[in-house]
Amino acid sequence: MRVALVGDEYYPDVGGASRYALELSLQLVKLGVETVVITHAHPGQPEEDELAGVTIRRAKGLVLKDPHRAVSPLVFRRCHRYVEEGRFDVVHGLDMYSSMAQMVVHYAHRRRIPCVLTCHSICNSPFLTGVQRPMGLSLRKADRLIAVSRASARFGRLLGFREERIAIIPNGVDLSCFNPETDGSLMREELGIGGAPLIVTALRLIKRKNPDLLISAFGRVLKVIPGAKLVIAGSGRESNRLSRQAERLNINNSLSMAGQLERERLAQLMAAADVFVLPSTVESFGLSLLEASAVGAPVVCADTGGIPETFQHEFNALLYPPGDDSAMAEAIVRLIQEKELAQRIRANALETASRLTWELAAERTLRVYEQVLQENASGRPHD
Numbered sequence: 001m002r003v004a005l006v007g008d009e010y011y012p013d014v015g016g017a018s019r020y021a022l023e024l025s026l027q028l029v030k031l032g033v034e035t036v037v038i039t040h041a042h043p044g045q046p047e048e049d050e051l052a053g054v055t056i057r058r059a060k061g062l063v064l065k066d067p068h069r070a071v072s073p074l075v076f077r078r079c080h081r082y083v084e085e086g087r088f089d090v091v092h093g094l095d096m097y098s099s100m101a102q103m104v105v106h107y108a109h110r111r112r113i114p115c116v117l118t119c120h121s122i123c124n125s126p127f128l129t130g131v132q133r134p135m136g137l138s139l140r141k142a143d144r145l146i147a148v149s150r151a152s153a154r155f156g157r158l159l160g161f162r163e164e165r166i167a168i169i170p171n172g173v174d175l176s177c178f179n180p181e182t183d184g185s186l187m188r189e190e191l192g193i194g195g196a197p198l199i200v201t202a203l204r205l206i207k208r209k210n211p212d213l214l215i216s217a218f219g220r221v222l223k224v225i226p227g228a229k230l231v232i233a234g235s236g237r238e239s240n241r242l243s244r245q246a247e248r249l250n251i252n253n254s255l256s257m258a259g260q261l262e263r264e265r266l267a268q269l270m271a272a273a274d275v276f277v278l279p280s281t282v283e284s285f286g287l288s289l290l291e292a293s294a295v296g297a298p299v300v301c302a303d304t305g306g307i308p309e310t311f312q313h314e315f316n317a318l319l320y321p322p323g324d325d326s327a328m329a330e331a332i333v334r335l336i337q338e339k340e341l342a343q344r345i346r347a348n349a350l351e352t353a354s355r356l357t358w359e360l361a362a363e364r365t366l367r368v369y370e371q372v373l374q375e376n377a378s379g380r381p382h383d
Helices: 016-030 073-086 099-111 132-139 150-158 185-191 211-224 239-248 263-272 287-295 325-337 339-355 358-377
Strands: 002-006 034-040 048-051 054-059 090-093 115-119 144-147 166-168 198-202 229-233 255-259 275-278 299-302 318-320
Touching (some): 002 016, 002 073, 016 287, 016 358, 034 073, 034 099, 054 073, 099 132, 115 358, 144 358, 150 166, 185 263, 198 211, 198 287, 211 229, 211 239, 211 325, 229 263, 239 255, 263 287, 275 287, 287 299, 299 325, 325 339
Parallel strands (some): 002 090, 115 144, 198 229, 275 299, 299 318
Antiparallel strands (some): 048 054
């Protein structure tokens, strides 16, 4: 089988959509699928490349920086050409909010190429916005929608996808990188933390991820545990504002901004943590929570979106009401002070992570490809 994975974000871009694209492409190759990633080019990147058996084709043209979105007709024309030349059995749009993925759904529909689309998003409203309504009309041209959680599937139904055309396939974790054997001691030594209680987060530093909420909560934690440290891994436009917030709260000496880390170093940082926190209130899945769980870091997260589908309060995580920095701080303090609770959550979360791998996600995705191929061969309409 020959498959095109199309989207605006791919390695070395950061974020959940980029990680999804990378891991899926690598695992599909291992399953014997001839896999071509079609994305846009950043300055200095070659038009064609190869990564561990994955062919990468990059369309050059104007691209927005944040969010990473192609906006140039030149990019779309080149993408059309790549799909036309590739003679693919299936085309997969990697993110429904990606301009390149949206474009390829239209193109594949016109060319009668079986097409799959992934939804990483959720909608907290029972009604679509003015932008989402026409988007739903156009994206329903895809033969199948892959949703990363039941929360994402609800958004897909809101967009007009019928139940039988939605496949729920959770994200996974790379256990070769994120596992209980990961050693965090060198990271503690490098950061000069020693044996201090360590709180870690890893996220894009943008408003909708709520990093400021964690800094507020950390200020509360320090009143109970004065020696605690917070390390924030990630980059984004909110970085300077967060530093100023820490200075106002007089906690900057207890806070380290680690910047963007390669995944091996991120795994080491997570393994060094006494608590991993994801402060976001809008999450369809929460991939970093799974990665932290896989190395043995107990997690604190909001009871929101798709998170409760994988993480349950006081079983494999501590959950708090979305946006409540006081409750977040209380959960962090509990995991640091209540060792038996932390150990129980750690053990249960390790078992959870062992069941959700990228290998399994890729196998289930391949079955979706086979289904849409069979349906198109039989002439069965999808809408």
